[in-house]
Amino acid sequence: REKKKKTIYLAMRSLAKSVILRTTLLQPGPFPTPDPFLFVVYHNDHFPVAHDDSMEAPRRGNGADFDPRAEYRMYHGEKIPGFPQHPHRGFETITATMDGIIDHSDSLGNGGRYGEGDVQWMTAGKGVVHGEMFPLIQKDKPNNCRFFQIWLNLPSRHKMVDPDFKMFWNTNVPKYTSEDGLGNVTVFYGDYFLEQKDDTCERIENPNQPPPYSWATDPINDVAVLHITIQPGGNLTIPAAHNGDASRALYLIEGYDGIVVGNKTFR
Numbered sequence: 001r002e003k004k005k006k007t008i009y010l011a012m013r014s015l016a017k018s019v020i021l022r023t024t025l026l027q028p029g030p031f032p033t034p035d036p037f038l039f040v041v042y043h044n045d046h047f048p049v050a051h052d053d054s055m056e057a058p059r060r061g062n063g064a065d066f067d068p069r070a071e072y073r074m075y076h077g078e079k080i081p082g083f084p085q086h087p088h089r090g091f092e093t094i095t096a097t098m099d100g101i102i103d104h105s106d107s108l109g110n111g112g113r114y115g116e117g118d119v120q121w122m123t124a125g126k127g128v129v130h131g132e133m134f135p136l137i138q139k140d141k142p143n144n145c146r147f148f149q150i151w152l153n154l155p156s157r158h159k160m161v162d163p164d165f166k167m168f169w170n171t172n173v174p175k176y177t178s179e180d181g182l183g184n185v186t187v188f189y190g191d192y193f194l195e196q197k198d199d200t201c202e203r204i205e206n207p208n209q210p211p212p213y214s215w216a217t218d219p220i221n222d223v224a225v226l227h228i229t230i231q232p233g234g235n236l237t238i239p240a241a242h243n244g245d246a247s248r249a250l251y252l253i254e255g256y257d258g259i260v261v262g263n264k265t266f267r
Helices: none
Strands: 006-013 022-025 037-047 082-089 091-099 101-106 109-114 119-123 128-133 144-152 163-166 174-175 183-187 227-229 245-254 259-261 264-266
Touching: 022 163, 037 245, 082 101, 091 109, 091 183, 091 227, 101 144, 174 245
Parallel strands: none
Antiparallel strands: 006 022, 006 245, 037 144, 082 128, 091 119, 091 144, 101 109, 101 128, 119 163, 174 183, 183 227, 259 264
């Protein structure tokens, strides 16, 4: 039986009595999000070995395949899993990958392949039509595909800006390992867990920056997207927020034997 997942909301406010404001049981599909985030979903599909060069899955999709019990999903794809051309407007999408490959194409004439730790940040602005497909390209091993799809609202004054894109390639995405070697952080975005060059404790800016009209470009908004992995027995401290009024959402997506946050254990 599949174990239930939890999402833990954290608030790093100096007056908060507890670091944990509330907990919510995760259901299949999009996760609860704090403003200005609109949408967060975790994809984990175990696509099989590719048997030819067609990049197609062995079964056909029905146009709406989101079964959480299945080994993999076709989503809106018919032969190749994924999301064929569809529109976005007025917000941003952040596609943060861990495993697998994503093929991107859009109405602006852009196209490309990324994955295996790369991050795509897209400002939809006044409108863009794009597709995200998950081709089966590996013939010697399963085509596992894991990534986060995150939607971030645009400030009202920037809703209708021209579409824009930024790519953060895997080799340029900051990584952090805790002193005990049991905790790892991938900094998809944010000014946390970056190498401190001296003892001044000054804020270090992430070398990867979002498109210019993003909510994340204003430092006071303190936007961060972190992928944290802690091995059994490990310990990792999340630094205090740069903005004391910032709220944080922590999603426990794997490791259901339990996690300790503050002095409270969640299973």
